[in-house]
Amino acid sequence: MPDLAVPIFIITYLGVALGRIPGLMLDRTGIALLGAIAMIASGAVPLSEAMAAIDLPTIILLYALMVLSAQLRLGGFYTWVAGRTTTLLDRPRLFLLSSMLAAALLSALLANDIVCLAFTPVLCLVLLKKGFNPLPFLLGLAAASNIGSAATIIGNPQNMLIGQVGRLHFGRFLLWCGPPTLIALAGAYLILCRIYNGDFTASAFPQAVELTPDWPPFDRRQTSKGLIGILVLLGLFFTPIPRELSAITVAAILLCSRKIHSRRILELVDWQLLTLFCSLFIVLHPITSRNIPSLLMEAMAQQGLTLSNLLALTTLSTILSNLVSNVPAVMFLVHFLDPNVPQQWYVLALSSTFAGNLVIIGSIANLIVIEQARKFRIEISFQEHARTGIPITLFSLLIMALLIYLHRFFMLL
Incomplete structure (x- = not known):
């Protein structure tokens, strides 16, 4: 049988980049x-x-x-x-700021996709009832959740992969x-205010919304359990205990509930994203096992391009993240990074997330x-959106470039 690894890899990544295959009802995960x-x-x-080939700790x-x-x-x-x-709707700019800060903070602690899934319907309903233009607030939600998730190893799926493969320290990642x-979050807020200056309350969208929201009521006890779980987990992340072991232990304790059936919790797990991760690990395996990334790196070096140059890494990460989305891009690029140079991993995490x-x-999160x-x-x-x-x-990305320059200037890299 002929060696089909490279053709299958190319076709798969092209399909992931396009997001569909003509004539078939397939998405990126499929x-x-x-x-x-x-x-x-x-x-x-x-x-x-x-x-x-599947990186089980990351999964x-x-x-x-x-x-x-x-x-x-x-x-x-x-x-x-x-x-x-x-409650801050009477002050649109302050409401935009508070909603972006909340989305960014929660995205840094949990998956940004879930934050967008939970926040978007609430924002849509209250903004339409108030007669506001929902666009700046929804775009602010997407931008803030993406930017905020870049701050920590657990903020988004690609950061989790980077943190696990690069064996990065949680605290040092956060400090970097x-x-x-x-700064990027502050810039995003000011840019939105500038672009939509005077358009916060001028809505051309229908004000009457017939949908009846089906949202879980606030339960202080169940929420407290989740928040305590986060605090315990953050504390464990600063210990030598493997992150995946700490996280799965906390998750197991939360599943032991007398009020919430485990089935309801598991129904909210994003099995699509987990399937995407597992599949891409398998697709990439024959490419990495045959040393193809090293050969590509050598070819790039001959052209004067190396990923040890953090600006070059930022550029390549940004381009790939917008061609195939940031998760597949990161899964490919981690094979080029030096495990002894953590700054490369930090830059990949920031650039791939900001590029989203x-x-x-x-x-x-945008979708x-x-x-x-x-x-x-x-x-x-x-x-x-553009x-x-x-x-x-x-x-x-400009903030990133300045950071890279300052670290180099002060000999901190």
Whole structure:
């Protein structure tokens, strides 16, 4: 049988980049899964190697955090937080700031996708009833959740992978990535205020919303359980205990409930994202096992391009993240990084996450906001997103470039 590993890899990544295959009802997860199956069926990846190719610690960490996030969602925490910010609706700019800060903070502690899924319906409903233009607030939610998630190892799936593969320290990651995240968030807020100056209350969208929201009521006890779980987990992350072991233990304790059935919690786990991760690990395995990344690195070095140059790494990460989305881009690029140079891993985490704001397909969080808003007859076009996404991304990457320059100047790299 001919060696089909490289053709299957190329076709799969092209499919992931396009997001669909003409004539078939497949999304990115379905395409990645078919690619993994093709690798196994063709013999390019034996079944035993396919199972070993999956980075189990990363999958366990991601799964456990989804369980923790589900606990908070069923406890009504996300809806309660979003609802509390609506008390500032009479001051639109302050409301935008508070909603962005809440989204960024929660995204740094939990998966940003869940934050967008929980916040978007609440924002849509209250903004339409108030007669406000929902666009700046929804775009602010997507931008803030993406930016905020860059601050920590557990903020988004690609950071979890970077933290696990690079064996990065939770505290040092936060110290390196936290400051540029705060500056980028402030810049995003000011850019939105500038672009939508005077348009916060001029809504052309329908004010009468017939949908009846089906949101979990706020339960103080269940929310407290979730918040205590987060605090315990953050404390454990500063110990030598493996992060995945700490996270899955906390998740197991939360599943032991007399009020919330475990089935309800597990229904909120993003199995699509877990399937995407597992499939891409398998698709990438024959490429990495044959030393192809090293050969590509050598070819790039001959052209004067090396990822030890952090600006070059930032540029390549930004481009790939907007071609194939940031999770597949990171899964490919981690094979080029030096495990003894943590700054490379920090830069990849920041750049791939910041790049998610550039265009709609750059981040799953963007797609969630757009799909949820559509249920309320709010359309966010590619052009409307790009109107804010492009300047926000450019500003964020400029902050990164300045940070890289300052670290180099003060000999801190």
